[in-house]
Amino acid sequence: MTGQADGKMPAVSSVIGRSCPRVDGADKVTGSALFAADRRMEGMLYARVLRSTVPHAVLRRIDAEAARAVPGVAAVYTAADIPGENRVGIIVKDEPVLVDDRIRRVGDPLALVVAGNEQALAAAMSEIEVFYEELPAVFSPEEAMAGGAPAIHGQGNIQSVTRIVRGDVDSALKEARAVISRRYTTQMVEHAYLEPEAGLAAVVDGLVTIWVSTQNPHYDRREVARVLGIGQNRVRVVQSPTGGGFGGKLDISVQCLLGLAAWKTGRPVRMVYSREESMAASPKRHPCVIDYTSACDGDGRLLAVKVKIVGDTGAYASYGPATLKRAAVHATGPYEVPNVFIESYCVYTNNPTAGAMRGFGVPQVAFAHESQMDLLAGALGLDPFTIRLRNCFRPGGVTATGQRLLHSVGIKETIDRARAKAEELGMLEGKR
Amino acid sequence: MKPFRFRATVNGRPVDLPVDPRRRLLDVLREDLGLTGTKEGCGEGECGACTVLLDGRPVNACLVLAPEAAGCDITTIEGVAVEGRLHPIQEAFLEAGAVQCGYCTPGMILAAKALLDKDPRPTDQAIKTAVSGNLCRCTGYVKIVKAVRLAAARLAREEGAV
Known part of the structure; x- marks a missing residue:
């Protein structure tokens, strides 16, 4: 216990303010830490999922008879075998555990093979026949938002929009001394955590237990229960030591498939992604197109910013609505701007799904607002530090969303210290 | 296919077992010998998570066919601590904060061991x-380099004490 009933900290804490050994450190340096792929159980089966090779199609039929006949194969499951709801998603339930009607990206899961050994798995995978009708696909938000674009989820492809309006941007732009408008584009990024997704599921006395590499065990539990159509009290999710996540293991990967396989076969089942499958199936950082206009007066004080952010969330929403909302909220950066108009779009395409990744939409807009500050400084002949110090938040300042900052704000001190450090290291020589 | 008789020394103990000659050393270590401290990160020799020592030399166990390792002295992460006592490199990794998710750690420690066994006073570049x-x-490598430097200093002191 480090807290006390009166809310005060004890005078001497066993952990706070001290360097402590990691609780799992010794296991990790000796190799005894059991990651999900390291687990095995008596009578364990192996599972692998067949994924789509086309980005957009109507799924007609899956013929798995020949695959089921492969020696060593315990079962091949398709959407029809899911006892509960066949849709998962942290914010919007729009992603199938196994595709039932429409393929929306390369890598969508179609059929789950369960077998006694890896060789039988591989043999069965190549025996499954998938019948589908390909549809026109869209690979950029621009195409997806255009009139007449194929609707990926039955209606328009704009999944959600966030608007932030403060003051009067158009009037402020007219009074400005300098106005800079630029388009910024950022790329898709794969987290590439060193440990590919993995899990092991077992059913004992009607209770499904899943040991899994995850960042989100409580969410996993709710989804597995919904997909199996059983109470949450019958699902237990245990987070294994997780070999990196960076946001990419907040979504469902192997959890529901493993739950299904263990529930149906009654045997322990293990599933481990290859690196290639991890790359193909896991969510990415949202690629964004950011149109950014900034305006300031002759002293470099920001008068207005106008920003349009379009984020490609791929085939499924995942954390997209929240990521694009956060991108909008942070679009002005750590600067006080009296007039603001920000629009942020989360758009479906047939690309890989984009979800959570470190910074959650903020690194994308930071690239834009910091580039804008340098361009404004250049236009006015100001030092890049000076223009930032003139505009950065201070206690008492108000953000674009109307939040008054009543407590400490560290940006000014951070810039001052960064400048001192850069001077000390001689990094500013010849830069003015 | 006819099984291959795999004979080698693994972490100081003799091993003799029949294996499919098409299997990787990584699979034999993890599946047959239960030495799961050796990790698979990519399966194509890019990430180094499966690094083990073959006669003291670091190799990617995912790129070595089991028969290629026959007759070798193989060290995995399970063979680095001696009689339950952490090796100075393992201690240094813990102290320097060089361990985060831990998935690269076994391979990293063995790569460091291969270095320090040959070059006890390495430069940062080495x-x-x-x-x-x-x-x-996870780490950005800075603390890993610091850990190896710390381990080198500790090992030098131990040598001096003997």
């Missing part, structure tokens, strides 16, 4: 070169 085949996605 340390960076030694772990250049091992990817880490």
Whole structure:
């Protein structure tokens, strides 16, 4: 216990303010830490999922008879075998555990093979026949938002929009001394955590237990229960030591498939992604197109910013609505701007799904607002530090969303210290 | 296919078992011998998570067919601590904060061991070169280099004490 009933900290804490050994450190340096792929159980089966090779199609039929006949194969499951709801998603339930009607990206899961050994798995995978009708696909938000674009989820492809309006941007732009408008584009990024997704599921006395590499065990539990159509009290999710996540293991990967396989076969089942499958199936950082206009007066004080952010969330929403909302909220950066108009779009395409990744939409807009500050400084002949110090938040300042900052704000001190450090290291020589 | 008789020394103990000659050393270590401390990160020799020592030399166990390792002295992460006592490199990794998710750690420690066994006083550049085949996605490498430097200093002191 480090807290006390009166809310005060004890005078001497066993952990706070001290360097402590990691609780799992010794296991990790000796190799005894059991990651999900390291687990095995008596009578364990192996599972692998067949994924789509086309980005957009109507799924007609899956013929798995020949695959089921492969020696060593315990079962091949398709959407029809899911006892509960066949849709998962942290914010919007729009992603199938196994595709039932429409393929929306390369890598969508179609059929789950369960077998006694890896060789039988591989043999069965190549025996499954998938019948589908390909549809026109869209690979950029621009195409997806255009009139007449194929609707990926039955209606328009704009999944959600966030608007932030403060003051009067158009009037402020007219009074400005300098106005800079630029388009910024950022790329898709794969987290590439060193440990590919993995899990092991077992059913004992009607209770499904899943040991899994995850960042989100409580969410996993709710989804597995919904997909199996059983109470949450019958699902237990245990987070294994997780070999990196960076946001990419907040979504469902192997959890529901493993739950299904263990529930149906009654045997322990293990599933481990290859690196290639991890790359193909896991969510990415949202690629964004950011149109950014900034305006300031002759002293470099920001008068207005106008920003349009379009984020490609791929085939499924995942954390997209929240990521694009956060991108909008942070679009002005750590600067006080009296007039603001920000629009942020989360758009479906047939690309890989984009979800959570470190910074959650903020690194994308930071690239834009910091580039804008340098361009404004250049236009006015100001030092890049000076223009930032003139505009950065201070206690008492108000953000674009109307939040008054009543407590400490560290940006000014951070810039001052960064400048001192850069001077000390001689990094500013010849830069003015 | 006819099984291959795999005879080798693993962590100081003799091993003799029939294996399919098409299997990788990584599979034999993890599946047949239960030495799951050796990790698979990519399966194509890019990440170094499966690094083990073959006669003291670091190799990617995912790129070595089991028969190629026959007759070798193989060290995995399970063979680095002696009689339950952490090796100075393992201690240094813990102290320097070089362990985060831990998935690259076994391979990183073995790459460091291969270096320090040959070059007890490495330069920072030599340390960076030694772990250049091992990817880490958490630490940014700074603390790993610091850990290897710390381990080198500790080992030098131990040598001096003997």
